[in-house]
Amino acid sequence: MKHFSREDIKKLPSLERRALVNGIAGVKSLNLLGTISEEGKYNLAVFNSIVHIGSQPPMLGFILRPTTVERHTYDNMISTKKFTVNQVNTSIYKQAHQTAANYEQGISEFDEAGLTPQILQPYDVPFVQESKIKLACEYNNEYFIQENGCRLIIANIIDIYADEQIIEKNGFVNHDRAETSGAIGLDAYVSLKLLDRLDYARPQQEIKSILTDGTS
Amino acid sequence: MKHFSREDIKKLPSLERRALVNGIAGVKSLNLLGTISEEGKYNLAVFNSIVHIGSQPPMLGFILRPTTVERHTYDNMISTKKFTVNQVNTSIYKQAHQTAANYEQGISEFDEAGLTPQILQPYDVPFVQESKIKLACEYNNEYFIQENGCRLIIANIIDIYADEQIIEKNGFVNHDRAETSGAIGLDAYVSLKLLDRLDYARPQQEIKSILTDGTS
Numbered sequence: 001m002k003h004f005s006r007e008d009i010k011k012l013p014s015l016e017r018r019a020l021v022n023g024i025a026g027v028k029s030l031n032l033l034g035t036i037s038e039e040g041k042y043n044l045a046v047f048n049s050i051v052h053i054g055s056q057p058p059m060l061g062f063i064l065r066p067t068t069v070e071r072h073t074y075d076n077m078i079s080t081k082k083f084t085v086n087q088v089n090t091s092i093y094k095q096a097h098q099t100a101a102n103y104e105q106g107i108s109e110f111d112e113a114g115l116t117p118q119i120l121q122p123y124d125v126p127f128v129q130e131s132k133i134k135l136a137c138e139y140n141n142e143y144f145i146q147e148n149g150c151r152l153i154i155a156n157i158i159d160i161y162a163d164e165q166i167i168e169k170n171g172f173v174n175h176d177r178a179e180t181s182g183a184i185g186l187d188a189y190v191s192l193k194l195l196d197r198l199d200y201a202r203p204q205q206e207i208k209s210i211l212t213d214g215t216s
Numbered sequence: 217m218k219h220f221s222r223e224d225i226k227k228l229p230s231l232e233r234r235a236l237v238n239g240i241a242g243v244k245s246l247n248l249l250g251t252i253s254e255e256g257k258y259n260l261a262v263f264n265s266i267v268h269i270g271s272q273p274p275m276l277g278f279i280l281r282p283t284t285v286e287r288h289t290y291d292n293m294i295s296t297k298k299f300t301v302n303q304v305n306t307s308i309y310k311q312a313h314q315t316a317a318n319y320e321q322g323i324s325e326f327d328e329a330g331l332t333p334q335i336l337q338p339y340d341v342p343f344v345q346e347s348k349i350k351l352a353c354e355y356n357n358e359y360f361i362q363e364n365g366c367r368l369i370i371a372n373i374i375d376i377y378a379d380e381q382i383i384e385k386n387g388f389v390n391h392d393r394a395e396t397s398g399a400i401g402l403d404a405y406v407s408l409k410l411l412d413r414l415d416y417a418r419p420q421q422e423i424k425s426i427l428t429d430g431t432s
Contacts (some may be wrong), residue, residue, distance in 0.1 A: 006339055006375040009274050012387065019387030021271035024349060024376055025301060026245035027391060027398040027408055028268070041307045051265050051279055052244070052427040054364040056235035058225050061361075063267055063277070063367075071254065085241060090411060094423045101417040133240060137323065145358045145370065148270040152277075152368050153378055154361065160220040167218055171228065171235030175243060175400050181411065182243040182398060184391050192243055192398065192406040195306060199403070203328065207310050210403065212310075 023185030030183045031177065032096055033062075034084035034117070034126045035076035037105075042117055042126045043072045044109040046096045048183040058157040059140065060085070066149035072105055074153075077139045083155070085135040086128035089179040095130075095183075116138040120161065132163040132178045172197070226343070236263075239401030246399045248312055250300035250342045251292035253321075258333055258342045259288045260325040262312045264399040266301065274373040275356065276301070282365035288321055290369075293355045299371070301351040302344035305395040309405040311346075336377065348379040348394045355376070364369075 009017060017047040026215040035043045064074055077083050077084035088096040098113040110117045110126065117126035120136070138161040145153040166178045183189060199208040203207045225233060246253050251259045265279040280290055304312040314329040326333045326342065333342035336352070343350045353377040355385040359368040382394045392410035400406060415424040 002378050002380055003265045006274065006372070006374050009373070009376065010272070014272075014384075016387035017274075018271045020372065020376070020383065021274045021390065022268045023387070023389035023391070024351065024373070024378075025247060025268065025276055026396050027243050029244060029351060031244035047268050050241045051267055051409065052238045053243055053361065055234045056226070056230075057364075058222065058237045060241055060273060061279070061364060083247065086315075087242065087292065094412065096416065097414045098417050098423055101419045101421075106418075126381065135240065141363060143361070143368065145269065145359070145368075147272075147275060147357060147370055150269060152359065152361075153361055156222070157225070157240070158222050158236065158423065159220075160236070162218050162240075166219055167236065169232075171232035171239070171403065172401060173236065173239035175239070176406065180242050182408065183411075184408075185387075185389060187373075187415070188393065189411045190408040191411055192400075192402075192408065195309065195397065195405045195407055197404045198310065198313045201314050203317045203319055203323075205317075207314055211382065 014021050019185045027182040027184060027190060030086060030096065030181050030189070032086040032128050032131065033073050034086060034128060035073050036080060036125045038077050038079050039107050042108045043076055043152070044113070044115065044126070044128070045073045046088065046099050053154060059154060060137065060157060061152050061154050064151040064153055081121065081139045082125045083139070084123070084125055084127045084139050085137055086131035086134035087134055087178065088181045089130070090181050090191050093181045094131045097189070122214065123210055129131065133173070134167060135159065135163045135189065141185040226427065232280055235401045239404070241401060243398040243406060246304040246309070246312065246349065246397050246405070248302040248304060248315065248331070249289050250302060250344060251289050252296060252341045253292050254295050258288050258324045259292055260315050260331065260342070260344070262288045262304070262315050269370060271367065272360070274299045275370060276353065276373060277368050277370050280367040280369055296341065297355045298341045299353050299355070300339070300341055300343045301353055302347035303349035304397045305346070306397050306407050307395065311395045313405070349389070350377045350381060351375065352409055365376050
C-alpha cells in the first residue's frame with residue numbers, strides 16, 4: 001500500500017500535489033455554467049464541484065476558487081443573479097475542457113470551444129444546446145471559506161429541462177442513458193454505467209435491487 | 217424536452233422530488249466515513265457529497281444534512297476530531313448502501329453491513345479494509361447553511377493510503393483501475409470508465425490527449 005503523509009503531500013511538486021488531492025476522493029460531477037455580462041456577452045465555464053444542497057426548496061451549491069484572479073462566471077452571476085447549469089456528456093467533454101482556457105473577458109467560450117448557445121424563454125442567459133439536461137438557477141448566497149479563500153455558492157434551482165426518457169416516472173435521473181460524463185482530478189473524463197438501484201436500506205433486511213427497464 | 221418549473225418541482229411527491237433534485241446535476245462521489253465514539257464504538261456511514269476544497273493545504277469538504285435527527289458520524293467527529301474516508305468500489309456498493317439504514321447508536325455498521333474495520337497506526341479510528349483508497353482526516357471547521365440547516369464540514373487530509381498502481385507518477389488517481397463507484401440521486405450506483413485525459417487548455421490551441429498506459 002502506498003502512503004502519503006501530510007508532509008509528503010506538502011512536499012510534492014505543485015502539479016502532482018494538485019492532481020493527487022483533487023482526485024483522491026472519487027468521481028466529480030461535471031457541468032458547464034453559462035452566464036451573461038451586463039454588456040450582453042456570453043460566458044461559459046466548466047465546473048466539477050456542484051453538490052446537492054436540498055430539494056425543498058430545490059438548491060445546489062458549488063465551490064468557487066479564490067477570486068484573486070478574474071472570475072467572469074462569478075462577476076456575471078453577482079451582477080445578473082442568473083446562470084445556467086448544463087450537463088457535460090461524452091460527446092462534448094473536450095469542448096467543456098477547452099472552456100477552461102484563459103480567455104479574455106468579452107470572448108465567448110461558446111465560440112472558442114465550439115458549443116452552441118441556446119436561449120430558452122424567458123431567460124437571456126445562455127444554455128448549452130448540446131447538453132441533455134439544463135437548469136436555470138439563481139444566485140442565492142455565498143459562504144466564504146476562510147481556510148483557503150474559496151467560496152461555497154448557494155443557488156436556487158428555478159427550472160429543469162431534460163431530454164425525454166432521461167427522467168423516469170419516479171424522478172430518477174438516468175445519467176447512463178443521458179451519456180453524462182464525470183471528472184477525475186484536473187484533467188480526466190469518465191463515462192458512467194448504471195450498476196444498480198437499491199431499495200431503501202433498513203436494519204436486519206436484505207438489500208433489494210429496484211432496477212427496472214426504465215420505462216415503468 | 218421535459219420541463220419542470222420551480223412550482224412543478226415543489227408540487228412533486230416528496231420521494232420523486234428528492235430523487236429528481238438530488239440526481240439532476242450529475243454523478244456524485246461515494247465514500248464511507250468511519251468514526252469512533254468516546255466509548256470506543258465504531259460507526260460507518262455512506263456520504264455522496266465530498267468535494268475538493270484545496271490542495272495546499274490538503275482539504276476536503278462535505279455536506280452534512282440538518283442535525284435535527286441523530287447524526288452519529290457528526291457527533292463522533294466533533295468529540296474525537298478524527299475520521300476516515302474510504303473509497304466505495306464496485307465490490308462493496310451494496311454494503312455501503314446498507315450503512316445508511318437507521319441503526320441505533322452503539323451498533324457498528326461494519327458488522328451489520330459486512331465490512332471489515334481496519335486499524336492503521338497511529339489511528340484508533342477505523343478504516344475500511346475493502347476500500348482501495350483511504351484517507352485519515354481531521355475535522356477543521358464548519359459553515360452552517362442558513363438556507364436549509366445543512367452544514368459544510370471542512371476537514372484536513374492528514375494521510376492518504378492507496379493500493380499500489382492506483383496513484384500514477386504524476387499524481388493522477390486512476391479510479392477506473394481502482395474500480396471506484398459513483399452515485400446518482402438517492403439509490404443508484406454507477407461504475408466508471410476512463411475516456412481520456414486532456415492537456416492543459418490554452419486559447420487557440422488544439423486539445424491534446426495525454427492518456428498514457430498508466431505505467432509511465
